[in-house]
Amino acid sequence: MDDLMNMQGQGHVRLGSSAGQALTRRDGMLKVTGAATYAADNRPDGLLHAVLATAGIAKGRVTHLDVAAAEAHPGVVKVYTPANAPRTALSPDEKIHPFVWRMETLTDDSVRYAGQPIALVLAETLEAAAEGARLLAPRYEAEVPRVTLDDAEPFETDTTAFGRPAGHASGDVDAARSGAARHVTATVETSQQYHNAIEPHAITARWDGDRLEIDTPNQAIGLSKQTFAAFLGIDPSQILLRSPFLGGGFGSKAILYGGQLLAILAARDLGRPVKLVLRRDQMYGPVGHRAPTRQSLQIDLDAEGNIAALEHDTVTLTSTFDQFLESASNASHSLYAAPNLRTSHHGRRADVGTPGPMRAPGEAPGSAALEIAMDAAAQAAGMDPLEFRLKNYAETDPSTGMAFSSKGLRDCYTEAAKLFGWAERSAAPRSMRQGRLLKGWGMGTAQFPCPMFQAAAHATLRADGTAVIETSAADMGQGAWTALAQIAADGLGIDIDKVEFRSGHSDLPDAGVAGGSGHTATAGTALFNAGADAVRQLAELATNDPASPLFGAGNAGVTARSGRLYRNDDERSEPYEDILARAGLDLVRGEGKGAREGEPDRAMFSHGAVFAEVLVDPDLGQVRVSRLIGAFAAGRIVNPRLARSQLLGGMIWGIGMALQEEAVHDRRSGRLTNADLAGYHVPVNADVPMIEALTVHEDDPYVNALGIKGVGEIGVTGTVGAIGNAVWHATGIQPTRLPIHPESLI
């Protein structure tokens, strides 16, 4: 509320002129013409190419590397191994903040997972570096690895991802259960998944004396600069980190990994710029993944079909050296009206790379299991799945008792069900057909939290009526270059075409992390406030200047619009240019911050309802998602075109999780058997014949002053369960393992 009051106090500007418009991407032309520069496109003079050699075993140690053979290869300049690798200033296991994973920087010969970096080869050409890495022909002392939920080592923990508590209890689940009329259980396993950003992790590092320039795709530019500086033992002011565009991140580019430090250290050691680009198969190891889960749910119902108790337990994997546990059970905290609620997580350690945040971390697998369990409960209660969810609609957050800041979920159910035609659903499994195919209709509720981080921004109005806005936002394809500029333009009260956006490098005010679906809300708030601050200065000048038609109108008495300030008490107005010219100023610069003040006293979530139709061949078990319709309540929609694209993308991720995506290990070697885009399937256009995402109107005066919630991840939630439930409805077979394979349906 403080933010809101501040902004109303400024009073001259409001969202809604540019924000809300379905603008096309401002960087679209650059991208389609290839002019947008990605990290790996940089080719500074004197560049050396680096290639990582990675471990072919999952556990044990490296006993020999044929460094001589690699160094003898023409073009190879240097080979770094644990024997000679430059050291970081901090231990690789130092945790300077919660988003630091072990920095694998060749400090010893042990191997903790397949694909772990074990050496770095520098050469004059990429080809020579690649061949040099191959020639290292490592030998190992291998131990038997453990890579799956079945054979991994259990451990107890109080926390899951990002330090969240591993368990929650409200009410009295045991008492409620003993008094309940029906008890429904469901078990759902989800698979190990990889982000598969099309742009591989890349870095180009160049030292100029003691100043370091880094080009690397990154979702948290300011934080990453600090982290690099700490591990390098230099001052953050010595680093310039550029990340103007990311070819997808999905969470994997929010966390730094040791290879980036190795490239930087090599550049310093050798006195030449170094570029390191991961091969596609190297994207399946050192740069994170979504861990598999085994989830067990119990829903206890009273005689009327009300949820009396809800329990959700998750078993999931992390690495042997770091802890990131997929917080899947938390998906049950705030969605349905469970007066008695208990959630828990159990960790297992395996010889795998550390998992990390991947689009809707925790929520994606958790929502999938919860929604399948909800359909099981609806069946037990003899109710339609939508009717059952409405009956158990949470009016307040069941885990905290707090009111929701806003919750347009009923509208989502109504709108999506209407467009889908849900009322025509026939209740019994296997009761709907299309020709010889089984047809199934399923639904799921989508929910995702609305966090805010810390952001700062500058907005400068120039004498010619144009403006520069500055904040180091990360555009990973979601459209930050466009949506944030729209918000900034409204903050400045000018047309967006007059706004120059400087972003994507670390010498700008820090826009915080592009993650948690909170980037637009956080960086947008900072930009809006910066613009409003600039306009406030302008208004002060004008209203105190006897030569201005605005003289005497007072700060609260003028409104900014299309580059002019208007009196509120009569028709007179004046362009920004004139105000600045008369004051003899080249510019006025506003500053703004975006953050949530204090502990929120309301539960803040985006919501949605997703309806899926699947066709299943009854003989062959192949599933096709023939229709997928979602409606989402996500607060103010800054750009409907970009928001829809985000929501559709999330829903398509849901198709992948439900039906295709699965990393398959060889349990003997611990290596993946499908570490490429041919073997690891993500959906293609032909898998998505009909998809639609609606947004319903939602005003949220509490989530932040702009009313922005976030749309980046919520599309995955709800969708996976909707598809699973549709398959269940089509076939009568309750999904217990994702992705659903054809052979499980025949």
Add this chain to the structure above:
Amino acid sequence: MNRFDYVRAETLGAAIGAEGALLAGGTNLLDLMKIGVATPDRLIDISRLPLDRIEQSGGGLRIGAMVRNAEIARDPQVLARYPALAEALLSGASAQLRNAATTGGNVMQATRCSYFQDPLSPCNRREPGSGCGALGGATRNHAVLGWTEGCIAVHPSDMCVALAAYDAVVEITGPGGLREVAMEEFHPLPDADGAGKPPLMPGEIITHIRLPDPGALARNARYVKLRERTSFAFAIVSAAAALAIEDGVITEARLALGGVAARPWRCRKAEEALKGQPASAESFARAAELATEGARPSGDNAAKTPLAQRIALRALERAAAGTPERLPALPASVFAGDDNG
């Protein structure tokens, strides 16, 4: 990748007997070189050889080894007379790959067995005598027919399955002259020790694929492919079927399976059983059962046998219903048929 020489063969004569790996479309070989599975010292680029035409030949067609997959799939003769071949081709890879991949290269493509593609795993096919890394591993996609403990890989081609069903012949030229091999026998089955002897002798090159006159098979031919992703995915199982039907009676039948063995699997027994039988559900069901005779799982793939029978049945049913005027928008898809309402 390793250092290698590159030479371009301007004439067939220059290619025959040349030492090195033959490079045509490069869609498979270059991938294998990048991952260290193929390490040739020398590449002989044959992509410009004048083997890029589809010709009439004795009532059938003769397809040059350098004809691109996409060209075959849109050739009017192929579409009219060998529709299952066009459908198989269009169900494979992606549009970009089909524009690059050649006929000969499609035949010669390597298995996608992940253990073959992983130089750190033993593989008799890649390194004779090293053992089969797949046995006992992740084997959902592996063979159920014609495998041995030496190798359980499957051949990935869709095109070859249709070609085998059409009785296609592979024309090979080498230092010793010309020879011909039936498509269905071109790819060796594994022996007890490994993948079997290579299909081509050193210095040999595939020049053409010859398709005999399909006769009455032209009107009733389909290819069906089961997979989890609707495009750009190899078959879990697939089937090509072609029927000649007179007055409701099958006078000739062709059936071949993909995704089940180290070669396209021609189902001779099923074909025999269909001959002279009514084109009926019962006949097809019986044939489908015979199609996988001798099948046994090589690992976690017991489901492949019933799936192969069912895909065979589907292909026969669709073939019997008649080749559609136009190929469906989702070629070979389970969801592409008129049988799905």
